[in-house]
């Protein structure tokens with residue numbers, strides 16, 4: 472599949488990367504239909520050393536293509552949105568509504584995870600990480616789902 476890869480400040484390329492696939496039974500694979508560029512994407516774009524590579528994009532919308540055996544609330548064909556971070560929904564922090572501090576979570580494009588600026592994403596902890604949108608995939612509705620300005 473195709474996805475963005477960053478090689479350092481100002482050096483982002485669209486390349487062929489391994490296909491997103493289910494690894495854990497709590498995973499889903501989402502085909503990305505929309506991806507945002509967050510201010511946090513711009514930090515590495517402006518300052519990342521040229522010594523490492525990484526994937527970009529941590530805010531995306533897409534259609535669920537497959538789910539693992541343990542996924543209960545997310546179904547194939549649903550339109551979903553992925554928030555800033557991955558969260559398990561079960562740890563002490565998640566139960567307190569502090570998913571950004573999840574003990575078993577992660578970040579898109581880091582920790583071996585896919586990222587949103589690509590054709591598809593493996594989503595860990597799909598039941599907790601993904602939010603189902605109350606609309607079908609409909610371009611006339613998509614403009615409503617844009618990040619709030621801060």
Ligand SMILES: [Zn+2]
Pocket residue numbers: 558559560561562563564565566570572573574575576
């Ligand atoms: Zn958690």
